[in-house]
Amino acid sequence: MVIRCMKKEDYDEIYNMWQITSKRALDNGDSREHIERYLDRNPGMSMVALENDKIIATVLAGHDGRVGFIHHMAVHPDYRRRHIGQALAKEAMSRIAADGIEKMQIYCYIDNLTGQNFWKSLGFNKTDNILFYKDM
Numbered sequence: 001m002v003i004r005c006m007k008k009e010d011y012d013e014i015y016n017m018w019q020i021t022s023k024r025a026l027d028n029g030d031s032r033e034h035i036e037r038y039l040d041r042n043p044g045m046s047m048v049a050l051e052n053d054k055i056i057a058t059v060l061a062g063h064d065g066r067v068g069f070i071h072h073m074a075v076h077p078d079y080r081r082r083h084i085g086q087a088l089a090k091e092a093m094s095r096i097a098a099d100g101i102e103k104m105q106i107y108c109y110i111d112n113l114t115g116q117n118f119w120k121s122l123g124f125n126k127t128d129n130i131l132f133y134k135d136m
């Protein structure tokens, strides 16, 4: 397995994988234009993992100057439970931390117990007293 930074040219392959791994989390913010803008704003933080030159895992990572965020943490179903997700998340978080960011926030659907167990395994604590609001 190879881990490297996400490139704009990965978009089609990544978006196809997200159709399998992350379909309900996809919205307008995942258009090619927005992902390219995200990568420009957060250079060198989003990562992919490859097996035989095929992308098998992704993480979008960045920060707003004070808090780090991770989106689309996803591993193709054929490659799960091999600690590939952990390796990718740790790499992204270390890159965010190297930019001087000490706080990380993650969003996870309330019925996504796999995702919750995953973030717990990385030392994240669930917050029960905050509501998440969207404008669309």
Ligand SMILES: CC(C)(COP(=O)(O)OP(=O)(O)OC[C@H]1O[C@@H](n2cnc3c(N)ncnc32)[C@H](O)[C@@H]1OP(=O)(O)O)[C@@H](O)C(=O)NCCC(=O)NCCS
Pocket (backbone or CB within 6 Å): 021, 022, 072, 073, 074, 075, 076, 079, 080, 081, 082, 083, 084, 085, 086, 087, 107, 108, 109, 112, 114, 115, 116, 117, 118, 119, 121
């Ligand atoms: C969540 C996801 C990224 C985990 O990727 P992964 O590479 O399989 O996870 P890892 O092998 O690194 O697992 C690390 C730890 O997370 C926990 N974990 C991961 N998958 C789990 C599952 N299905 N059930 C229970 N615990 C799980 C375990 O503690 C695991 O450690 P262990 O295998 O030593 O017990 C993957 O299941 C996925 O892509 N799911 C769909 C997208 C998604 O829900 N992403 C998270 C959004 S918040």
